[in-house]
Amino acid sequence: MNDSYGVILKNWRKQRRYSQLQLSLEAGISSRHLSFLETGRSLPSKDTVVKLGDFLKIPKREINRMLSVSGYAPIFRDNNSQNDNEGVDMTPILLALDTLLANHMPLPAFVLNRDWDVVKANPAAEHIMAELGFANTPNLIEGFLFDDPTDSRIVNWGETASVLLSRLTYEIDLTGGSNRLVELKQALANKLQREKLSQDINYNQAALSATFQLGDRQLTYFSLVTQMGSVLDITTSEFKVELMFPSNEETRQYHDRHLNSDHKCD
Structure with a gap:
């Protein structure tokens, strides 16, 4: 199973029923760059991962996964995770x-x-x-x-x-x-x-x-x-x-x- 950022992004874009052109226009990103992100020819910045994740209303757990496969630290904490040693007071x-x-x-x-x-x-x-x-x-x-x-x-x-x-x-x-x-x-x-x-x-x-x-x-x-x-x-x-x-x-x-x-x- 290919868990690259481009594959995950493409799956969520299709799930939300956006074409590449429509997503690029509405999210304010060039269609060429979006195409390169999905094919893996370009690597996303951390801001791009979060921006497209928010725009497509991708769940927090998935945004963390997209950040991780792109080489960035997750931004959302999980207080139920044993790996989270700095949990916030819930x-x-x-x-x-x-x-x-x-x-x-x-x-x-x-x-x-x-x-x-x-x-x-x-x-x-x-x-x-x-x-x-x-x-x-x-x-x-x-x-x-x-x-x-x-x-x-x-x-x-x-x-x-x-x-x-x-x-x-x-x-x-x-x-x-x-x-x-x-x-x-x-x-x-x-x-x-x-x-x-x-x-x-x-x-x-x-x-x-x-x-x-x-x-x-x-x-x-x-x-x-x-x-x-x-x-x-x-x-x-x-x-x-x-x-x-x-x-x-x-x-x-x-x-x-x-x-x-x-x-x-x-």
């Missing part, structure tokens, strides 16, 4: 995540990393995951892979898994993904095909929703996803905060009753 960011999860109670919310491992979850999300049988499966996609669609507490399993597959495809296209995420996506696609479940998505609804059978009631939710775009640490910048909201009146009233019950206990 306490304000982690406290912000905890605040988001706590303030979203009694509604479910959780934090996922780039591979869709559950990093953090509030009690409401932990309760739902336990009810679904996902409590001992730290990865959300693996939870679907281990789940039996014919005996699942996810009422609209096929539609929910299809929406998840669409999200994974979009995310991998956008960020390049990881080898693990690509494997999980393929495994989910294979399971949908193997189970011969309809992958049709009902677009005649306000939001794409998942319905769960929790005890004697069905609760339906849609999600809003917050990205950590302004965070400079690589691993934390890849976190996603998933906030779940009621899709119907029954689900809203269920959580309102829990909220009122909690207030009475205070």
